[in-house]
């Protein structure tokens with residue numbers, strides 16, 4: 533029997549597959565099924581900065597009924613009804629999830645700017661969260677907002693959440709940063725214990741008949757894994773915080789590649805929406821078969837084996853890869869033409 537155990541944020545995980553933040557975990561029954569299928573931990577869906585600000589403003593409004601500024605300030609925020617759960621329902625669900633299963637439960641906060649709303653991290657901790665995943669989804673749409681300002685804002689946000697709680701904090705990052713290794717190193721300095729690579733961006737689609745721009749959500753495929761493998765392999769060994777991969781993890785091969793790149797664990801969302809929660813068990817069985825066939829005793833022993841610091845030729849990770857890829861393509865085309 534292969535030892536699948538891993539460690540993430542100082543938590544002992546029984547295996548490498550964690551359920552990523554998704555509405556599937558809004559049902560306690562599903563969380564139990566996730567544990568039974570072999571999930572090593574569950575990240576709950578997010579509470580959003582906008583929602584927390586809205587709820588605290590609503591509370592202020594209750595306390596000082598009649599202030600005009602309240603109604604005006606709500607204009608730019610989604611309506612309260614757009615969010616699936618309130619803070620209280622969230623905390624209650626978190627407590628029940630902790631009672632229902634033995635695997636770690638991570639709470640998720642989702643926001644972009646520092647502010648009083650991060651105090652909610654403390655309530656998540658008090659409700660029993662084993663760790664906080666902070667999703668820092670931000671879009672720079674203002675031409676005056678420089679990358680330096682954005683990064684400083686992100687670091688301040690992460691630092692303020694880390695100062696709020698004793699449980700470990702991981703940061704779910706977007707892929708679009710100019711200097712990823714430097715940023716992740718600075719996240720470590722302000723207190724983050726892990727990074728989850730990467731957020732998926734949900735670009736809206738354009739309906740040219742209705743002349744409307746609409747939100748669109750499609751599930752991932754394994755092809756989305758490649759940039760995550762690339763950055764995990766580059767970061768592994770350069771930084772001390774743990775790496776999780778989220779985005780494009782569907783098969784045993786995807787999980788094995790991720791661990792070999794240097795990740796401590798992988799997360800699944802789309803695969804479970806497409807194939808069902810029991811998919812976790814099938815992927816673990818396929819991994820077991822592969823590891824036995826290649827005579828590994830532990831999964832941990834494979835970690836980082838294909839990272840940038842482990843492979844003899846680092847050019848696939850650097851500019852050399854770019855040149856080789858383009859050159860080999862034109863060569864094939866030329867041969868085909870003759």
Ligand SMILES: Cc1cc2nc3c(=O)[nH]c(=O)nc-3n(C[C@H](O)[C@H](O)[C@H](O)COP(=O)(O)O)c2cc1C
Pocket residue numbers: 552553554555576577578640642667704730731732751752753756778779780781799800801802803805
């Ligand atoms: C329906 C749905 C809802 C999601 N909700 C959240 C959320 O509330 N917070 C969050 O951080 N990520 C959320 N995600 C993103 C996933 O956690 C995950 O990072 C992303 O889907 C990439 O993983 P995948 O390729 O396994 O789907 C959601 C994804 C899906 C499909």
